[in-house]
Amino acid sequence: MNTLMKIQLFRPVFRITLRNYGKAERFMWCQKEYARAPKVVCLDGNEIPVIGLGTFNSPKGQVTEAVKVAIDAGYRHIDCAYVYQNEDEVGDGVEAKIKEGVVKREDLFITSKLWNTFHRPDLVKSALENTLSSLKLKYLDLYLIHWPMGYKEGCDLFPTDKDGKTLYSPVDYVDTWKAMEKLVQEGLVKSIGVSNFNRRQIERVLEVATIPPVTNQIECHPYLTQKKLIDFCKSKDITITAYSPLGSPNRPWAKAGDPVILEEAKIKEIAAKKKKTPGQILIRYQVQRANIVIPKSVTKDRIESNFQVFDFELTPEEIEIIESFECNGRLVPLLNQYGHPHHPFEKDEY
Numbered sequence: 001m002n003t004l005m006k007i008q009l010f011r012p013v014f015r016i017t018l019r020n021y022g023k024a025e026r027f028m029w030c031q032k033e034y035a036r037a038p039k040v041v042c043l044d045g046n047e048i049p050v051i052g053l054g055t056f057n058s059p060k061g062q063v064t065e066a067v068k069v070a071i072d073a074g075y076r077h078i079d080c081a082y083v084y085q086n087e088d089e090v091g092d093g094v095e096a097k098i099k100e101g102v103v104k105r106e107d108l109f110i111t112s113k114l115w116n117t118f119h120r121p122d123l124v125k126s127a128l129e130n131t132l133s134s135l136k137l138k139y140l141d142l143y144l145i146h147w148p149m150g151y152k153e154g155c156d157l158f159p160t161d162k163d164g165k166t167l168y169s170p171v172d173y174v175d176t177w178k179a180m181e182k183l184v185q186e187g188l189v190k191s192i193g194v195s196n197f198n199r200r201q202i203e204r205v206l207e208v209a210t211i212p213p214v215t216n217q218i219e220c221h222p223y224l225t226q227k228k229l230i231d232f233c234k235s236k237d238i239t240i241t242a243y244s245p246l247g248s249p250n251r252p253w254a255k256a257g258d259p260v261i262l263e264e265a266k267i268k269e270i271a272a273k274k275k276k277t278p279g280q281i282l283i284r285y286q287v288q289r290a291n292i293v294i295p296k297s298v299t300k301d302r303i304e305s306n307f308q309v310f311d312f313e314l315t316p317e318e319i320e321i322i323e324s325f326e327c328n329g330r331l332v333p334l335l336n337q338y339g340h341p342h343h344p345f346e347k348d349e350y
């Protein structure tokens with residue numbers, strides 16, 4: 001029997017069961033009057049709000065306020081990771097809004113990610129417990145394996161040898177996956193998923209999984225539209241969470257002269273025609289593909305405007321222009337980890 005993908009909207013409470021994303025897209029386009037903050041309902045029944053706030057590179061001194069602004073603006077989904085080293089401060093923002101009575105814990109969808117140095121099955125639970133303690137939460141809504149590649153266990157987040165080469169762990173991510181499943185069984189996380197996994201790696205996880213991943217969080221923007229991987233994930237009822245949807249313009253490893261999707265003239269033209277910002281165009285593009293999308297900002301007006309993408313739609317012609325930027329342009333390639341047996345991008349096409 002085909003499993004079904006469902007979309008639910010915040011208000012009015014309204015549920016629809018859909019057989020495919022194509023219908024989901026059409027549904028989301030036409031429900032203008034209350035298309036404010038849709039949620040994707042996953043295979044395991046949990047609902048993921050379509051837009052989440054990214055927190056990578058969000059400075060400790062700014063991210064608490066960013067989280068508070070986001071919750072006030074209507075965000076109910078925050079994307080975190082141990083490796084971002086700011087989960088304490090993200091947790092402060094969440095805690096403040098719960099204390100103020102603006103939201104209840106159960107209204108929020110909080111994701112975090114298991115870092116590569118904790119892949120060994122006996123380390124998975126304590127890694128999660130550290131994250132929970134920083135975020136000041138009793139459970140996560142979603143916990144992801146951040147990368148399929150394990151790094152040498154220890155205190156260093158990026159362990160290297162004397163020549164600067166990353167030190168690997170021999171752990172196989174399918175064994176990590178079995179440890180992730182236990183976290184669901186223990187009630188510490190509601191859903192589990194993967195990030196940066198390629199098709200073959202997902203197939204291997206599905207072979208052993210009692211609980212299949214609900215999402216694959218992957219880099220996705222017009223330079224890297226990820227059509228093949230997305231089609232594959234959809235065929236397995238795995239949702240897509242699009243990271244770096246704005247092209248991560250301030251990523252620490254960006255080089256002078258790298259193309260900037262937010263600055264592309266054709267994107268700016270579409271934005272001007274729609275009376276929207278280029279950021280809103282890029283976020284709406286993901287929403288119309290029925291992808292979950294997690295733009296990062298610590299700037300109040302951007303946090304707010306990035307969420308205002310449910311009152312317009314992109315035409316098929318505009319989508320075609322946006323997709324004409326496809327150039328397999330990966331911005332988070334982890335080139336210095338080539339040679340790792342589980343590197344997702346080195347050998348496999350997708």
Ligand SMILES: NC(=O)C1=CN([C@@H]2O[C@H](COP(=O)(O)OP(=O)(O)OC[C@H]3O[C@@H](n4cnc5c(N)ncnc54)[C@H](OP(=O)(O)O)[C@@H]3O)[C@@H](O)[C@H]2O)C=CC1
Nearest residue numbers: 054055056243244245246247248250279295296297298299
């Ligand atoms: N699973 C994984 O391996 C990865 C996951 N992620 C997740 O995805 C999130 C988003 O990706 P990220 O790489 O941060 O990049 P994004 O594509 O979200 O871009 C964020 C950057 O764009 C700026 N910005 C935000 N909104 C606008 C706007 N409307 N107009 C112009 N500039 C804007 C931000 O600046 P400012 O903050 O100053 O406003 C920031 O510098 C991450 O924060 C993280 O949570 C990201 C990378 C890898």
Ligand SMILES: O=C1CO[C@H](CO)[C@@H](O)[C@@H]1O
Nearest residue numbers: 056081083146196332334
């Ligand atoms: O989420 C991410 C952001 O940056 C990290 C590096 O510091 C990446 O490894 C990771 O994918």
